[in-house]
Amino acid sequence: MQGVNSGRKSRSLPRDKKGVKIEKQEEQTALNGSVMSRKRGREGASKSPEAECPSPPKRNTTILESCTKPAPLTNDDEAQKTRDGIDYSIKITKEMATNDTAGRPVRVYADGIYDMFHSGHARQLMQAKTCFPNVYLIVGVCNDDLTLKMKGRTVMNEVERYESLRHCRYVDEVVTDAPWSLDLAFITAYKIDFVAHDDLPYGAGDEEDIYKWLKDRDQFVATQRTEGISTTDVIARIIKDYDLYVRRNLSRGYTAKELNVSFMKEKRLQFREKMESMKSKMEEMRNDVLHKWEEKSREFVHNFVDLFSRDGRFNQWLNEGRARVAKAISPPPSPTGRSSPNDYDDEDEDNDYEEEEDLWPSPPPKRIRAEQSEQSEQSEQLEQSEASTSLSRPPLNGHN
Numbered sequence: 001m002q003g004v005n006s007g008r009k010s011r012s013l014p015r016d017k018k019g020v021k022i023e024k025q026e027e028q029t030a031l032n033g034s035v036m037s038r039k040r041g042r043e044g045a046s047k048s049p050e051a052e053c054p055s056p057p058k059r060n061t062t063i064l065e066s067c068t069k070p071a072p073l074t075n076d077d078e079a080q081k082t083r084d085g086i087d088y089s090i091k092i093t094k095e096m097a098t099n100d101t102a103g104r105p106v107r108v109y110a111d112g113i114y115d116m117f118h119s120g121h122a123r124q125l126m127q128a129k130t131c132f133p134n135v136y137l138i139v140g141v142c143n144d145d146l147t148l149k150m151k152g153r154t155v156m157n158e159v160e161r162y163e164s165l166r167h168c169r170y171v172d173e174v175v176t177d178a179p180w181s182l183d184l185a186f187i188t189a190y191k192i193d194f195v196a197h198d199d200l201p202y203g204a205g206d207e208e209d210i211y212k213w214l215k216d217r218d219q220f221v222a223t224q225r226t227e228g229i230s231t232t233d234v235i236a237r238i239i240k241d242y243d244l245y246v247r248r249n250l251s252r253g254y255t256a257k258e259l260n261v262s263f264m265k266e267k268r269l270q271f272r273e274k275m276e277s278m279k280s281k282m283e284e285m286r287n288d289v290l291h292k293w294e295e296k297s298r299e300f301v302h303n304f305v306d307l308f309s310r311d312g313r314f315n316q317w318l319n320e321g322r323a324r325v326a327k328a329i330s331p332p333p334s335p336t337g338r339s340s341p342n343d344y345d346d347e348d349e350d351n352d353y354e355e356e357e358d359l360w361p362s363p364p365p366k367r368i369r370a371e372q373s374e375q376s377e378q379s380e381q382l383e384q385s386e387a388s389t390s391l392s393r394p395p396l397n398g399h400n
Helices: 017-039 077-084 094-099 119-129 144-150 158-166 184-189 212-216 231-240 242-251 263-308 313-329 349-359 365-392
Strands: 106-112 135-141 173-175 194-198 220-223
Touching (some): 119 194, 135 158, 158 173
Parallel strands (some): 135 173
8 A cells, every 4th residue: 555655645635736737627628628619510619618508596405515516626615615624533433424423424435537427437426425314425536647557548538537527416526636545644634434435355556455444444335336337348339339430420520630540441431431321221212112012002902802802892883783684684564563373362362363364365375376276277177068068969949
């Protein structure tokens, strides 16, 4: 621990010179922000976000200050005033903090890099904020030089990381230039009651766990890590889809030089972007055609079934035509309107037969022809017999 903290103890304590350093860094960040905003074609981005935002409405006094404005930096007058009002001579135990009998907010400290601030960071700070009923959460953030030396390069610079923490609702104070390993002098200077971190051993240098001495003093509060999300995971996603994000930024106005991309690679990526755009449009057209064809096919099938089904319009037309033809070739109905003699009752059969004879003076055609032929034969035979009789008869007297 001494090896890690040597040469940094004086830096870890609050100093007024840090405020000057932070102001210069904020000015440089604002300048960089205005340059990047001009690349995107936005106007007025050189102004600070606080200057553009309208004045906040009157807030409810019951709402925490950390929910209505950015948390102060450790060198701000507000943070210094809060720290000076703490009576650190009374040691607060976990039992006192849990039962809220300390008589003041419990000062809990959490530290980290907080690069590309994400939900995992927010959940860790939420756990630190809610570990006791009444907590004043102090968050320490390491600067760029220390982070590069101990862990590696960051995506966001130290000022951007400070601002990310200041706008987290759970944070009450941000400590800039935080040390990598804590010591008793730092704990005392910031009047820290407990330190919150995940319970896994965290080694640095020759130490296996830099939080072991705090665990032995019962000043350590364990938090849980959020699985599936970390800064390393986010960076890995970007690297995995590197070409996709390069094409995305090229289409938004960035140059190949700004993205550190060669001329040939820029043209190749732009060509791929156009090809994928055309492919996407063709896919949309294909889906549109298939959708329209599906609608038309449904309409065709419905019309076909409506026309040629058993009860469809075609069979109705056919049946109507057959009925008209049958009606045209059928004989006319009888004068009495009776279809056959069977329609008569048995008891009126004789009367009906007499009526039929009155209505029909001659028998049916076949019987009439038979009787007529028979009568004609009889008449012929009679004529022949008369003729033969007249020839054989002798002449009368007086005549020669």
